[in-house]
Amino acid sequence: MSERDEFSWNTMVAGYAHSGRLFEAKQLFGVVPRKSSITWSSLISGYCRCGSEAEAFQLFCQMQYEGQKPSQFTLGSLLTMCASNALLSRGEQIHGYAIKTLFDKNGFVNTGLVDMYAKCNRILQAQCLFEAASDRQSHILWTAMVTGYAQNNDGLNAIKCFQDMKAEGVEPNQFTFPSVLTACAAVPASNFGAQVHGCIIRSGFEANVFVESALVDMYAKCGDLKSARIALETMEVDDVVSWNSMIVGCVRQGFEEEALLLFKKMHARGMDLDDFTYPSVLNSYASTGDMGNAKSVHCLIVKTGFEPYMLVSNALVDMYAKGADLLSAFKVFNSMIGRDVISWTSLVTGLAHNNSHEEAIKLFCEMRLAGISPDQIVTASILSACAELTVLQFGQQVHANFIKSGLKSTLSVDNSLVAMYAKCGCIEDANRVFNSMTIRDVITWTALIVGYAQNGKGKDSLAVYHKMIARGTKPDFITFIGLLFACSHAGLVDQGLHYFESMDKVYGIKPGPDHYACMIDLLGRSGKMEEAKKLLNQMDVEPDATVWKALLGACRVHRNLELAERAARALFELEPQNAMPYVMLSNIYSAAGFWENASGIRRLMKERGISKEPGCSWIETNSNVHTFMSEDRNHPMTDQIYSKIDEIMIKIKAAGYVPDLNFALHDVDEEVRELGLAYHSEKLAVAFGLVLLPQGAPIRIYKNLRVCGDCHTAMKFISRVFHCRIILRDSNCFHHFKEGTCSCGDYW
Known part of the structure; x- marks a missing residue:
């Protein structure tokens, strides 16, 4: 066969293989009269391009078995496939073969090894091979290393490698620049990115669409939206990737309206929107709360056939969920194939x-x-x-x-x-x-400050706050709510006033209704009702329901009927269907012995169709929740629970407990009122805990309303008499009862 014939055969095999027509390539390969290493490499290269790992390596082994020596191009094709598909073990096999056959000294193969290890997240191996390379003037080798660092999230080393490349006189190309710009975006290093931009202009690559796209992405991710927009507007081609980068940059910087304008321009220009465009746009609508236009985009997504794309469907679920349209979120979620x-x-x-x-x-x-x-x-x-x-x-x-x-x-x-x-x-x-x-951030410190406050450890809250300030973390709006809550529940009036004043004077935080509510609660429950009233009248913001509830709660403690009536009337207007102010005012009347007034409030509730939320307590054991209401007899263990209640009452009375009939707010016989107190929901829950839980295990009870004073006293006695720890969370805070005392110090 002539040399020309061999060239023709090889050209035909290579043509079929490179175009992905592997069946025809293999058939033709089978009838080639004389197969050279080029013929084998052409077919292997075709399988590598298609990612057919098993067939490519089988041919590689068969080639050697039939006496043909693989060339640098054979190894290069295999390494490219290993790099693209993260086939580390296969790549290591090729590396071993290269060492045995001395191909590891070949610049082309060595570059392929550097690229393979970098893309398989073995950047140290890639670095060792790069540093040991004999030919360091190859821009392909340097580009592989810069790209490797960038892809392994090592932006600083990618930048340093690029600097070394320039220092050694190796000129970067259209593949090097996008990688180093990606590194600049990740660090971020906008100043160095601007210098790279200058290199791009001097090198003549500013018109390359991939380089231009990387520039837009770099500037956008570095927060330099002005430069990103200039780079976008100077592009000769409307590249969807660049526009996507700009939209994402706007969203990240909080310029949702800008992002939406860019999207509208894309759509107006007839650009081919893709599955990366829509998620950013949907995220913008989620931030702006414009659900009307968001649904229009959803329609466009359906029309253009992008709804089945995972990225788009996920963004739709997220957008509807953030917009509180949970029904639509579930519809999209349930329609997803995967x-x-x-x-x-x-x-x-x-x-x-x-x-x-x-x-x-x-x-x-x-x-x-x-x-x-x-x-x-x-x-x-x-x-x-x-x-x-x-x-x-x-x-x-x-x-x-x-x-x-x-x-x-x-x-x-x-x-x-x-x-x-x-x-x-x-x-x-x-x-x-x-x-x-x-x-730790301000959220961390605030969570602990609020946590200590809710668990009756107000002084510990203050200690955490001072530690936070000493560590250089500035408090925010929520921190002061927790701090003032802690003061109000520990009776720390002077400290509370100090922190309240420091909000605006020291930190420039204007108090909101929640802060005023805490202060009114603090002053009111400390008996400083006039000061509380004065602060109410001096508020910079309109008092909301939280403020009036705080005042009403203070009136309950100190039985101030005049202020209680004022607070209740305000709440009747602000929250007409809320039973709380009616019930609390009725209880204040009852505690003061004004039974007719209390009955009048209850009649008013009935006339207005307002129903009181029934008080209930619950306890969790073995992942089962057991709920109790006052005088509840529906539990399967009712007999044991009530028997335990009788035992509890006998023992704690012997220890000095006296029922507080002020909390039996009904105009009935004293004995009946005392029995009613004994069967409050939290007492039933404690009795159940004592019956069912192992001795020594903490009894955790939750109550939807505020614990009454009599139950609070009883819990202290129960914890001492029965040698148990009771943790009761009511609507206001936690009470930790142990050995006859409560963490709240009887101040809640």
């Missing part, structure tokens, strides 16, 4: 943020049953839901599973853990998580 952790996370997080905490936990359980492992984002959200529902056991399970997962904890997860344990009455566990954290 769901990943982001799909589930978006919906679970949306439910949690919209106060549908129970539904969030149920969906989280469905997610686990579907075999989806939770990530840090959904873990943080579900822990927040556990905190709001005070479901300690479930929260502990989530915490344990997160530790077992091996995922690295994040600040949001740690913050949620601190809040969850604090809100579930486990302040020691909250403190342990806090102390284990290496990074």
Whole structure:
């Protein structure tokens, strides 16, 4: 066969192989009269291009078996496939072969090895090969190393490598520049990126669409939206990737309106929108709350056929969930063919943020049953839901599973853990998580400040606050709510006044209704009713329901009928269907012996169709929740519970307990009133706990309303007489009863 014939055969095999027509290439290869290393390499290269790992390596072995020596191009094709598909073990086999055959000294093969190791996340091996290379003047080798560092999130070394490349006189090209610009975006290093921009102009690559796109992306990610816009507007071609980068940059910087304008321009220009364009736009609509236009974009997504794309569907779920349109979020979610952790996370997080905490936990359980492992984002959200529902056991399970997962904890997860344990009455566990954290922000400190306050440890809250200030963390709006709450629940009047004044004077934070409510509560419950009234009249903002409730609560403690009536009337107008002010005013009248006035308030409630929320207490054992109402006899263990109540009453009376009939707010016989007190829901829950729980185990009770004074006194006696620890959370705070005392110091 002539040399020309051999060339023709090889050209035809290569042509079929490179165009992806592997069946024809292999058939033709089978009838080639004389197969050279070029023939073999052409076919192997075709299989490598298509990612056919098994066939490519089988041909590689067969080639050697038939006596043909692979060339540098054969090894290069195999290494490119290994790099593209992250086939590390296969790449290492080729490396071993290269060492045995001395091909590792070949610049082309060495560059392929550097690229392969870098793309397989073995950047140190890539670096060793790069530094040992004999030919350091190849721009391809340098580009592979710069790209490797950038792809392995080592932006600083990518920049340094680029600087070394320039120092050694090797000129970068259209492939080098995008990689170093990606590194600048990741660091971020906008000043160096601007210098690279200058190099691009001097090198004549400013018209390359890939380089231009990388410039827009770099400036946008570095927050220099002005330069990004200039780079975008000077592009000769409308590149969708560049426009996407600009939109994402605007969204990240909080310029949602700008992002939406860019999207409208893209659409007006007839650009081919892709599955990266829509998520950023939907995120913008979620931030602006413009659900009307968001639904129009959803229609466009359906028309253009992008709804089945995972990125787009996830963004739709997230957008509807953030917009509180949970029905639409569920519709999109349920229509998805496949769901990943982001799909589930978006919906679970949306439910949690919209106060549908129970539904969030149920969906989280469905997610686990579907075999989806939770990530840090959904873990943080579900822990927040556990905190709001005070479901300690479930929260502990989530915490344990997160530790077992091996995922690295994040600040949001740690913050949620601190809040969850604090809100579930486990302040020691909250403190342990806090102390284990290496990074803390104002949310972390605030969670612990509020946690101590809610658990009756106001002075500890203040200590944490001072430690936070000493560490250089500035308090925010929420921090002061927690701090003033702590003061109000510990009777720390002077400290509360000091912190309240420092808000505006020291930190420039204008007090809101919640801050005024805490101060009025602090002053009122300390007996300084005139000062509370004065502060109310001097408020810079209009008093809301929270403020009037605080005043009404203070009136309940000090039985100030005049102010109580004023606060109640205000609440009747602000929250006409809320039973709380009616009930509280009725109770104040009853406690003062004004039975007719109390009856009149109850009649008024009936006339206005307002029903009182029934008081109930619940206790969780073995993942089952047992709920009790006053004088409840529906529990399967009723006989044992009431028998235990009788035992409790006998023993605590012998220890000095005297029923406080002021909390039996009905005009009935004294004996009946005393029995009514004995069967309050929290006492039934404690009796159940004493019957069912192991001796020494803490009894955790939750109550939807404020605990009454008689039950509070009884709990102290029960904790001493029965040598148990009782943790009671009412609508206001936690009470930790132990050895006859309460953490609130009888000031709640």
